[in-house]
Amino acid sequence: MNNKMTKRRAPSPLMSSMGARVQDISTAFVSSSSDVKHSFEVNVDDLEIDPNQSRKIFNDEALLELAESLKIYGQLTPILVRKKEGVRGKWILVAGERRLRAAKLIDKPYLLAIERDTDSDVVALIENLQREDLKPVEEAIGLKLLSENRGWSQRELARNVGKAVSHINGMLAVAKLPSDFIEKVIHVDHVISRNVLIEIARVTDTNIQNELCKKALAGDLTILAIREAVAKGGEKKPVAKESNKQKMFSMKPIEKAISNLSLQNIPSLSDNEIESLVKLRSLIDKILEK
Numbered sequence: 262m263n264n265k266m267t268k269r270r271a272p273s274p275l276m277s278s279m280g281a282r283v284q285d286i287s288t289a290f291v292s293s294s295s296d297v298k299h300s301f302e303v304n305v306d307d308l309e310i311d312p313n314q315s316r317k318i319f320n321d322e323a324l325l326e327l328a329e330s331l332k333i334y335g336q337l338t339p340i341l342v343r344k345k346e347g348v349r350g351k352w353i354l355v356a357g358e359r360r361l362r363a364a365k366l367i368d369k370p371y372l373l374a375i376e377r378d379t380d381s382d383v384v385a386l387i388e389n390l391q392r393e394d395l396k397p398v399e400e401a402i403g404l405k406l407l408s409e410n411r412g413w414s415q416r417e418l419a420r421n422v423g424k425a426v427s428h429i430n431g432m433l434a435v436a437k438l439p440s441d442f443i444e445k446v447i448h449v450d451h452v453i454s455r456n457v458l459i460e461i462a463r464v465t466d467t468n469i470q471n472e473l474c475k476k477a478l479a480g481d482l483t484i485l486a487i488r489e490a491v492a493k494g495g496e497k498k499p500v501a502k503e504s505n506k507q508k509m510f511s512m513k514p515i516e517k518a519i520s521n522l523s524l525q526n527i528p529s530l531s532d533n534e535i536e537s538l539v540k541l542r543s544l545i546d547k548i549l550e551k
Contacts, residue, residue, distance in 0.1 A: 299375075300373050300374065300375050301375075301376075302371040302373060303340075303342060303352055303371065303372055303374040304370065305361065305364055305369065305370055305371065307351050307352055308352050308372070309353050309354065310353075310358060310361070311353050311354055311355070318396065319362060324359065327360070328367050331363050331364060331367060338357075338360070339357075339373040339375045340354060340355075340356060340357030340361065340372055340373070341354075341356040341375055341376075341377040341384060342354055342355055342376055342377065343355055343376065344376070352374070355377050355384055356377075356384060357372075383407065383421055383422065386404070386422060387422055387423070396452065397432070397435065397455040397458055398435060398436075398443050398446045398447055398453075399447065400432060401432045401433070401435040401436040402443070404429060404436065405432075405433060405436035415429045415430055415433065415535065416535075426535055427539060430535060430539050431455070431459040432459075434462035434463065435455075435458045435459060438458070438461065438470075438474070439474065442474045442478075446458075446478070449478055451480045453477050453478075453480075453482075456484055457477060457482055457487070460484050460487045461474060461477060463543065466491070469490055473487055
Protein backbone atom coordinates (compact mmCIF):
# COMPACT_ATOMS: atom_id res chain seq x y z
CA MET A 262 0.00 0.00 0.00
CA ASN A 263 1.31 3.34 -1.05
CA ASN A 264 1.12 5.68 1.96
CA LYS A 265 2.71 8.51 0.11
CA MET A 266 0.36 11.53 0.13
CA THR A 267 -0.46 13.05 -3.23
CA LYS A 268 0.67 16.66 -3.36
CA ARG A 269 -1.96 19.20 -4.51
CA ARG A 270 -0.79 21.21 -7.47
CA ALA A 271 -0.56 24.95 -6.82
CA PRO A 272 -2.88 27.10 -8.95
CA SER A 273 -1.39 28.39 -12.15
CA PRO A 274 -0.28 32.05 -11.95
CA LEU A 275 -1.89 32.60 -15.37
CA MET A 276 -5.27 31.20 -14.24
CA SER A 277 -5.15 33.26 -11.04
CA SER A 278 -4.50 36.38 -13.07
CA MET A 279 -7.32 35.60 -15.52
CA GLY A 280 -9.72 34.91 -12.64
CA ALA A 281 -8.98 38.28 -11.08
CA ARG A 282 -9.53 40.02 -14.42
CA VAL A 283 -12.85 38.28 -14.97
CA GLN A 284 -13.95 39.42 -11.51
CA ASP A 285 -12.98 43.02 -12.33
CA ILE A 286 -14.80 42.93 -15.66
CA SER A 287 -17.96 41.45 -14.15
CA THR A 288 -18.30 44.42 -11.80
CA ALA A 289 -17.73 46.91 -14.62
CA PHE A 290 -20.50 45.59 -16.87
CA VAL A 291 -24.17 46.38 -16.28
CA SER A 292 -26.12 43.39 -14.98
CA SER A 293 -28.99 41.91 -16.95
CA SER A 294 -31.46 42.96 -14.26
CA SER A 295 -30.44 46.63 -14.42
CA ASP A 296 -32.66 49.31 -15.97
CA VAL A 297 -29.54 50.97 -17.38
CA LYS A 298 -28.52 49.87 -20.87
CA HIS A 299 -25.07 49.65 -22.41
CA SER A 300 -23.79 52.58 -24.43
CA PHE A 301 -22.95 52.01 -28.07
CA GLU A 302 -21.79 53.98 -31.09
CA VAL A 303 -24.51 55.09 -33.48
CA ASN A 304 -23.97 56.45 -36.97
CA VAL A 305 -25.00 60.11 -37.14
CA ASP A 306 -26.71 59.41 -40.48
CA ASP A 307 -28.94 56.81 -38.77
CA LEU A 308 -30.34 59.36 -36.31
CA GLU A 309 -33.61 61.24 -36.78
CA ILE A 310 -34.89 64.15 -34.70
CA ASP A 311 -38.23 63.65 -32.98
CA PRO A 312 -40.78 66.00 -34.63
CA ASN A 313 -42.42 66.46 -31.21
CA GLN A 314 -39.19 67.78 -29.73
CA SER A 315 -40.11 70.80 -27.58
CA ARG A 316 -36.95 72.79 -28.31
CA LYS A 317 -37.21 74.61 -31.64
CA ILE A 318 -34.49 77.29 -31.48
CA PHE A 319 -30.75 76.64 -31.13
CA ASN A 320 -28.11 79.30 -30.57
CA ASP A 321 -25.58 79.17 -33.42
CA GLU A 322 -22.72 80.55 -31.34
CA ALA A 323 -23.33 78.04 -28.55
CA LEU A 324 -23.43 75.19 -31.10
CA LEU A 325 -20.05 76.27 -32.51
CA GLU A 326 -18.58 76.26 -29.01
CA LEU A 327 -19.99 72.79 -28.36
CA ALA A 328 -18.63 71.56 -31.70
CA GLU A 329 -15.17 72.85 -30.77
CA SER A 330 -15.42 71.07 -27.41
CA LEU A 331 -16.40 67.83 -29.17
CA LYS A 332 -13.37 68.16 -31.44
CA ILE A 333 -10.91 68.78 -28.60
CA TYR A 334 -12.25 66.73 -25.69
CA GLY A 335 -14.59 64.28 -27.38
CA GLN A 336 -18.14 63.44 -26.34
CA LEU A 337 -18.48 63.53 -22.56
CA THR A 338 -22.17 62.62 -22.25
CA PRO A 339 -24.03 59.99 -24.33
CA ILE A 340 -27.17 60.94 -26.24
CA LEU A 341 -30.41 59.04 -25.59
CA VAL A 342 -32.16 57.25 -28.45
CA ARG A 343 -35.04 54.90 -29.14
CA LYS A 344 -35.55 52.52 -32.03
CA LYS A 345 -37.51 53.76 -35.02
CA GLU A 346 -40.53 51.52 -35.38
CA GLY A 347 -40.56 49.36 -38.49
CA VAL A 348 -37.11 50.46 -39.70
CA ARG A 349 -34.07 48.36 -38.87
CA GLY A 350 -30.93 50.21 -37.82
CA LYS A 351 -32.58 53.64 -37.54
CA TRP A 352 -32.95 55.61 -34.32
CA ILE A 353 -35.06 58.48 -33.02
CA LEU A 354 -33.26 61.01 -30.85
CA VAL A 355 -34.71 61.27 -27.33
CA ALA A 356 -32.21 63.70 -25.80
CA GLY A 357 -29.06 65.34 -27.11
CA GLU A 358 -30.04 67.30 -30.21
CA ARG A 359 -27.41 69.97 -29.49
CA ARG A 360 -24.72 67.28 -29.44
CA LEU A 361 -26.03 65.87 -32.72
CA ARG A 362 -26.06 69.27 -34.42
CA ALA A 363 -22.56 70.02 -33.12
CA ALA A 364 -21.30 66.63 -34.38
CA LYS A 365 -22.63 67.42 -37.86
CA LEU A 366 -20.77 70.74 -37.86
CA ILE A 367 -17.42 68.94 -37.52
CA ASP A 368 -18.41 65.91 -39.65
CA LYS A 369 -18.18 63.56 -36.68
CA PRO A 370 -19.52 60.23 -38.03
CA TYR A 371 -20.47 58.51 -34.75
CA LEU A 372 -21.91 59.46 -31.37
CA LEU A 373 -22.00 57.50 -28.15
CA ALA A 374 -25.63 56.62 -27.35
CA ILE A 375 -27.78 54.84 -24.78
CA GLU A 376 -31.10 53.29 -25.76
CA ARG A 377 -34.12 54.59 -23.84
CA ASP A 378 -37.25 52.73 -24.93
CA THR A 379 -39.56 53.63 -22.02
CA ASP A 380 -40.92 57.08 -21.08
CA SER A 381 -38.80 58.60 -23.84
CA ASP A 382 -41.18 61.56 -24.26
CA VAL A 383 -41.01 62.35 -20.54
CA VAL A 384 -37.22 62.06 -20.49
CA ALA A 385 -36.89 64.34 -23.55
CA LEU A 386 -38.98 67.07 -21.95
CA ILE A 387 -37.25 66.84 -18.57
CA GLU A 388 -33.84 67.03 -20.28
CA ASN A 389 -34.94 70.24 -21.97
CA LEU A 390 -36.52 71.68 -18.81
CA GLN A 391 -33.19 71.30 -17.04
CA ARG A 392 -31.62 73.71 -19.53
CA GLU A 393 -32.15 77.36 -18.64
CA ASP A 394 -32.38 78.63 -22.24
CA LEU A 395 -35.58 76.74 -23.08
CA LYS A 396 -38.20 79.33 -24.00
CA PRO A 397 -41.41 79.32 -21.93
CA VAL A 398 -43.57 78.73 -25.02
CA GLU A 399 -41.44 75.71 -25.96
CA GLU A 400 -41.97 74.36 -22.46
CA ALA A 401 -45.72 75.03 -22.70
CA ILE A 402 -46.01 73.17 -26.01
CA GLY A 403 -44.00 70.23 -24.66
CA LEU A 404 -46.17 69.96 -21.54
CA LYS A 405 -49.36 70.17 -23.60
CA LEU A 406 -48.24 67.37 -25.94
CA LEU A 407 -47.16 65.21 -23.02
CA SER A 408 -50.49 65.74 -21.26
CA GLU A 409 -52.47 64.91 -24.40
CA ASN A 410 -50.37 61.88 -25.40
CA ARG A 411 -50.39 60.35 -21.93
CA GLY A 412 -53.90 61.43 -20.94
CA TRP A 413 -52.52 62.89 -17.71
CA SER A 414 -54.32 65.34 -15.46
CA GLN A 415 -52.46 68.46 -14.35
CA ARG A 416 -51.60 66.80 -11.05
CA GLU A 417 -50.22 63.68 -12.78
CA LEU A 418 -48.25 65.81 -15.22
CA ALA A 419 -46.78 67.87 -12.38
CA ARG A 420 -45.72 64.75 -10.49
CA ASN A 421 -44.05 63.14 -13.52
CA VAL A 422 -42.02 66.17 -14.63
CA GLY A 423 -41.24 67.43 -11.13
CA LYS A 424 -43.09 70.76 -11.33
CA ALA A 425 -45.70 72.40 -9.09
CA VAL A 426 -49.35 72.06 -10.15
CA SER A 427 -49.67 75.86 -10.26
CA HIS A 428 -46.73 75.98 -12.69
CA ILE A 429 -48.35 73.34 -14.90
CA ASN A 430 -51.67 75.22 -14.81
CA GLY A 431 -50.02 78.40 -16.06
CA MET A 432 -48.01 76.66 -18.77
CA LEU A 433 -51.04 74.82 -20.17
CA ALA A 434 -52.87 78.15 -20.30
CA VAL A 435 -49.97 79.59 -22.32
CA ALA A 436 -50.20 76.65 -24.73
CA LYS A 437 -53.78 77.71 -25.52
CA LEU A 438 -52.70 81.13 -26.82
CA PRO A 439 -53.21 81.73 -30.59
CA SER A 440 -50.92 79.43 -32.59
CA ASP A 441 -49.65 82.23 -34.85
CA PHE A 442 -48.60 84.22 -31.78
CA ILE A 443 -46.81 81.21 -30.25
CA GLU A 444 -44.93 80.61 -33.50
CA LYS A 445 -43.74 84.23 -33.54
CA VAL A 446 -42.74 84.09 -29.87
CA ILE A 447 -40.52 81.07 -30.58
CA HIS A 448 -38.55 82.98 -33.20
CA VAL A 449 -38.52 86.47 -31.66
CA ASP A 450 -35.06 87.70 -30.59
CA HIS A 451 -35.97 88.81 -27.08
CA VAL A 452 -37.36 86.50 -24.39
CA ILE A 453 -40.95 87.08 -23.30
CA SER A 454 -41.10 86.05 -19.66
CA ARG A 455 -43.21 83.17 -18.39
CA ASN A 456 -45.22 85.45 -16.08
CA VAL A 457 -46.08 87.86 -18.91
CA LEU A 458 -47.28 84.99 -21.08
CA ILE A 459 -49.39 83.57 -18.27
CA GLU A 460 -51.00 86.96 -17.64
CA ILE A 461 -51.81 87.31 -21.36
CA ALA A 462 -53.33 83.83 -21.36
CA ARG A 463 -55.64 84.81 -18.50
CA VAL A 464 -57.16 87.70 -20.48
CA THR A 465 -60.62 86.64 -21.66
CA ASP A 466 -61.31 89.57 -24.00
CA THR A 467 -59.99 88.51 -27.44
CA ASN A 468 -59.42 92.07 -28.69
CA ILE A 469 -57.44 93.07 -25.61
CA GLN A 470 -55.46 89.82 -25.74
CA ASN A 471 -54.53 90.41 -29.41
CA GLU A 472 -53.27 93.91 -28.62
CA LEU A 473 -51.23 92.59 -25.72
CA CYS A 474 -49.73 89.91 -27.97
CA LYS A 475 -48.54 92.59 -30.41
CA LYS A 476 -46.92 94.59 -27.60
CA ALA A 477 -45.26 91.46 -26.23
CA LEU A 478 -43.73 90.67 -29.62
CA ALA A 479 -42.45 94.25 -29.80
CA GLY A 480 -40.79 93.79 -26.42
CA ASP A 481 -42.91 96.50 -24.83
CA LEU A 482 -45.07 94.74 -22.25
CA THR A 483 -45.05 94.27 -18.49
CA ILE A 484 -47.43 92.53 -16.09
CA LEU A 485 -48.54 95.92 -14.76
CA ALA A 486 -49.32 97.10 -18.31
CA ILE A 487 -51.39 93.97 -18.90
CA ARG A 488 -53.47 94.55 -15.78
CA GLU A 489 -53.95 98.21 -16.62
CA ALA A 490 -55.13 97.28 -20.13
CA VAL A 491 -57.60 94.78 -18.70
CA ALA A 492 -58.89 97.33 -16.19
CA LYS A 493 -59.40 99.98 -18.88
CA GLY A 494 -61.02 97.71 -21.44
CA GLY A 495 -62.78 95.33 -19.08
CA GLU A 496 -66.50 94.82 -18.75
CA LYS A 497 -68.11 97.92 -17.20
CA LYS A 498 -70.71 97.33 -14.54
CA PRO A 499 -73.34 99.74 -13.19
CA VAL A 500 -72.10 101.84 -10.29
CA ALA A 501 -75.11 100.97 -8.13
CA LYS A 502 -74.51 97.23 -8.49
CA GLU A 503 -70.82 97.64 -7.72
CA SER A 504 -71.72 99.66 -4.63
CA ASN A 505 -74.18 96.98 -3.46
CA LYS A 506 -71.58 94.27 -3.94
CA GLN A 507 -69.08 96.22 -1.88
CA LYS A 508 -71.64 96.59 0.92
CA MET A 509 -72.41 92.88 0.84
CA PHE A 510 -68.73 91.91 0.98
CA SER A 511 -67.49 90.73 4.35
CA MET A 512 -64.12 89.45 5.49
CA LYS A 513 -65.59 87.38 8.32
CA PRO A 514 -66.27 84.18 6.28
CA ILE A 515 -62.78 84.40 4.80
CA GLU A 516 -61.18 84.92 8.19
CA LYS A 517 -63.09 81.94 9.56
CA ALA A 518 -62.02 79.75 6.64
CA ILE A 519 -58.38 80.77 7.09
CA SER A 520 -58.47 80.00 10.84
CA ASN A 521 -59.67 76.46 10.07
CA LEU A 522 -57.19 75.93 7.26
CA SER A 523 -54.00 73.91 7.51
CA LEU A 524 -51.91 71.81 5.14
CA GLN A 525 -52.94 68.68 7.04
CA ASN A 526 -56.67 68.99 6.43
CA ILE A 527 -56.62 70.04 2.77
CA PRO A 528 -58.16 67.24 0.68
CA SER A 529 -56.97 66.13 -2.73
CA LEU A 530 -58.10 68.85 -5.14
CA SER A 531 -59.60 68.30 -8.57
CA ASP A 532 -58.33 70.16 -11.64
CA ASN A 533 -61.38 72.48 -11.54
CA GLU A 534 -60.75 73.29 -7.88
CA ILE A 535 -57.10 74.04 -8.61
CA GLU A 536 -58.13 76.35 -11.45
CA SER A 537 -60.57 78.14 -9.09
CA LEU A 538 -57.78 78.68 -6.56
CA VAL A 539 -55.51 80.12 -9.26
CA LYS A 540 -58.27 82.58 -10.25
CA LEU A 541 -58.78 83.47 -6.58
CA ARG A 542 -55.07 84.18 -6.20
CA SER A 543 -55.19 86.50 -9.21
CA LEU A 544 -58.18 88.32 -7.74
CA ILE A 545 -56.45 88.71 -4.37
CA ASP A 546 -53.39 90.19 -6.12
CA LYS A 547 -55.60 92.79 -7.82
CA ILE A 548 -57.33 93.68 -4.52
CA LEU A 549 -54.01 94.17 -2.75
CA GLU A 550 -52.74 96.45 -5.52
CA LYS A 551 -55.54 98.96 -4.93
